[in-house]
Amino acid sequence: MAKIKSVYVCQECGYENPKWMGKCPECNKWNSMVEEIREAKTTSTPVNSLTTLTGNASVPKSIGNIKSGEKERIDTGVKELNRVLGGGLVKGSLTLISGAPGIGKSTLLLQTAYNISKNSGKVLYISGEESEEQIKIRGDRLGVKSEELFIVSETNMDIIEEHINNLSPAFVIIDSIQTVFKSSVASAPGSVSQVRECSNIIMRLGKKENIPFFIVAHVTKQGELAGPRVLEHMVDTVLSFEGERTEEFRILRTMKNRFGTTSEIGVFEMSEEGLVEISNPSMIFLEETNFEVEGSVVIGIIEGSRPMLVEIQALVSETKSPMPRRTSVGVDHARVNLILAVLEKKLKIPFYNCDVYINVVGGLNIEGTLGDLGLAIALVSSIKGKVSKYEKIAIVGELGLTGEIRPISFCDRIINEAEKMGFKNIVIPYRNSLKCKRNNINIIGVSSLKECILKIFS
Template sequence: MAKIKTIYVCQQCGYENPKWLGKCPECNSWNTMVEEQKSTSVTSSVITSAQNVTSEPKSIMVIKSGEKERFDTGISELNRVLGGGLVRGSLTLISGAPGIGKSTILLQTANSIASKYGKVLYVSGEESEEQIKIRGDRLSTINENLLIVSETDMEAIEIHINNIKPVFVIIDSIQTVFKPSVTSAPGSVSQVRECSNSIMRIGKSSNIPFFIVAHVTKQGELAGPRVLEHMVDTVLSFEGERTEEFRILRTMKNRFGTTSEIGVFEMCEEGLLAISNPSGVFLEETNFNQEGSVVIGIMEGSRPILVEIQALVTETKAPMPRRTAVGVDYSRVSLILAVLEKKLKIPFYNCDVYVNVVGGLNIEGTSGDLGLALALISSIKGNEIPLEKMLVFGEIGLTGEIRPVAFGERIVNEASKMGFKNIILPYRNTQKLKKQDINIIGVNTLKEAFSKVFNKR
């Protein structure tokens, strides 16, 4: 028979300890140890005999690849971040702040797949069927193959899946689903682990793709145990502000495609609309040749994106000047300020510095370093950028050199399509470019870029 014992489990990392601890020794989180009951069998373990083994090793040459077996979600930007579509039997985790649009894009996806491939089951643990129907009426996502059920019992959900045999299942959200055999509360480490294991078993055995919604913390990180991210095949993160119209869907993990891919959406009354040309959207309200404003080129996955970066530098009497960065890594801003002070002798120690990326995009990588540096110089000097319709990209090293960036030719081609006339880029990137109708200016150092842009020595 089974013996019940009490353990304390960290709700952040899943660390188990027989006694309560104020601080988890594994992830160093405070007040995350929660008491749970664990059943252990006191009988001898049963060894599976060879006759009961049903699996058989196969040559990799005869195994059929599931790479081409994908569902078209009907949303081009979602297909992009998934790597070309929804893979059969895959588990996709989508997270984001409340009200960001997770349920909206899932309902639109469910309606599109239901109209093309067959029955889709939408399991809601947070909303009633009537609430989802109201959203469906607003989004015009009404299809007889789209089945809605409000359920949180994992065993009941599995029964519904076996009876309906859907081609696609959505679980909204994993923190509300529970298994009666597990004594801990819904959303705990044990419940999330057991429910995720059941979902993975159903999906892999029945070749059904699952979308799982997860909550996030106030810091924007995925709530609950980190084991959930390791179990799923794809992790998507919704970014943006509820007060803004643009949303960014970013790939954090993808076993069936590239990571760091993004999809751009616009929130409107009809739901989330895919933006096929994000550069045009981000630059729609841009006024060129303004003080402290520079357009930079970056790569998001396989897509080149042009976006405006703004800098505001003001003198302050405070002993500790402020440094504020929105959309840019704060440590990267501090590094560029230090290089500017050292190599160009421009003092920022008595100035407040504010940096913002227009459109709500979070820039990762180093390709926007040179554009940020020129925007800071433009603001502190009070000079507008003299070059007409200028684009800038390049990485800045600690010695003031301008290093090349990957896929520079793609950024240049995107700038040509958008009508830019001048491009400041690393000199080594110019050696890989074909002849362009744009004025290409290659630079090797930060001082050289400063002199060529502002015509100063």
Template sequence: MKKNKTHYVCQQCGYDSVKWLGKCPNCSTWNSMVEEAKEESTKSFNLNIDITKAKSIVDIKSSNYGRLDTSISELNRALGGGVVKGSLTLISGEPGIGKSTLLLQTANNIADKYGKVLYISGEESDEQIKIRGDRLKALSSDLYVLAETNMENIKGYIKDISPIFVIIDSIQTLFKNSISSAPGSVSQVRECSNDIMYIAKTSSIPFFIVAHVTKQGQLAGPRVLEHMVDTVLSFEGERTQEFRILRTMKNRFGTTSEIGVFEMKGEGLIQIPNPSQVFLEETEFQKEGSVIIGVMEGTRPILIEIQALVSETKAFMPRRTAVGIDTSRLNIILAVLEKKLRIPFYNCDVYVNVVGGLNIEGTFGDLGLALALISSIKDKKINISKLIVVGEVGLTGEVRPVTFCDRIINEASKMGFENILLPARNSEKSKGEYINAIGVSSVKEAVNKVF
């Protein structure tokens, strides 16, 4: 009698082992190895690719990928211009952040414009999706809803309906009968994703796949899932806040530096074409510890308020809390201020917050963060009215130039700002007609000019 072979698979990274291990040697996660039956794969996918011989790259014809317009400009921006035919897009985010809402709105828009769209849900019944559709007014006659988790049945429905766009919510709920492990396991996710990729590439049907996240905000499931798909989108924000940020983590058909900004309302997600105006809508200027900074998110300049609160503490280990700013970046700025300006932060708790829930990446906000910290610890307001700050701070206290500074200046001028504090090398190239450019070469010089 033939014995069934088993192996142990890490549910975090997909590491395969012939024996059980308490700690995964690949991702160092404890108690993540789960026993699964070893399946001998006999299928072979034919993607109609000619691999009989190697070709010179100049002889290969490049195809022009067609795109579907989602009628949501913020989503199109994050995708690089729309949904590419035959592509796999993975979207992740915390529960309740608005993934299903965004996808249902997208499915309805594409159905109205192009034809049949199939929305497959393994977490909700068709009645629940209909209730959300009534609220969002997503009631296109070409939008088909299917509550199914069996991958074989899903392939049959796709063949019968022949949709031009498919949404799967979520990949962790799908399963194949030929695999003995439970839905959501590494084997199930990997095999179901392979089938979806085969359908997408051979039929030119774009797929949107929803994936769960872990407590730490990381994408749940094997890392191979991120490598297989063409685009990875991350939906960020707090469920208690109105604003949502759609950030591109991977994109084979466009840039990964673009973001889409949305606002959650009762009628669904409303796109925000001018985030600067929304983020500064309720800002009270000329307050201690508050500075308006300019950052670049892809090709889009955004003006946003950064707040700092510095208070003396008797605790042995002062707290360093940052929301929207990398904590290691905050520690670097604090070290520079202590070393170069002799400002003591070692006996103070430091709290930093970026208003609106935006996570700042890069070094555009270094100088603004430094001035906000000094303003709070000295309890002084910035004495220049309608000021915006941009610049990178080096370890020696110098203010280094940033890229695309001219776009930030134009955005600040549109928003009614009259002065901008920026690196000296940027000010030489930025003689604005409607805004006064104040160039500085060090943090000490910047402090002397604004306080």
């Protein structure tokens, strides 16, 4: 007879302990240990030799004898989603998508399910949070009408597995994994044991039947994936849907991808008809840009393999407070402090008695160092009240601690994007300017921050 035992499991990292602890020693989270009841098997059948294994057991192979090849992919019908996935949905893959409530995850998945059902066969949409009628209402708003798209509201993993076996779909969506439970596991839905067990069943079904799965997961208030972190390690791809509910634009970012790069992004606009793809993000982000206002600068960045031009705004105002405020939206706070320190040290511009506010227009988060020079120029423009003497100018470059402008990668792509968007001038590092020659755009090469300011404002 199996023994019943109680184990306390951390709901953040999966750490197990026979006794309750207020703080998890593995991830240092407080009050994350939850009791789970398990059955311990008293007997087991040891495997003594390879002869006792079944014919389905795995056998070690030489890497030279293993066939390699590109996985077969399914067109999702959404070009921006295909870009993020690395060219389409890989058959038998397990993809996890997360995002804040109301960001548009279910809308994107319903549109994707509709497109696949028209071209690749049956699609099963499993919802544990909404009824079939609620999904139908959203489908009517999005114009989703397909006889090959099946919807079911279910949370029992045994019944879900039976539906998948009976329907044999080409694509399955589970919304969300925190609501699904396995009846044989004695813990609440969303716990470590439930998520691990249900994910193992889904992964086995996907690999066995060659069915791609999309799994929706909740996020915390800090924007991190809610629930056990073990889920991120089990899936093939992790997508993050970012943006503000009050903003129109949404960004789909890859956090992990076993079948492609993790540096691509997809840009969408939320409308009454659903999510609309943005094939030219630069045009959208620069739509309301005023080039005659101090503190506003257009910078060039690279997101994945895609060059983009975005507007960065700086507001510097004198304050009597002994602790000046430093607020940045879309730019790393530490990066802002570093650039302010360089400006104070090398140019003798005082920011110690000023409040500084930084904002990237459109809700985009800038990573990397390509926007350093543009941010520095925006700060100088705001505190001095000056505007560039050049018409329609873009700025790109990395700023060093000694005030030098360091060369960047993919400079040609950024120049081509600026030229396509109608910019007449672009500031780039001097070493990059030696290799970049254009007829339709004036290239201004600079080697130091002081030289750049003199050329732009004098």
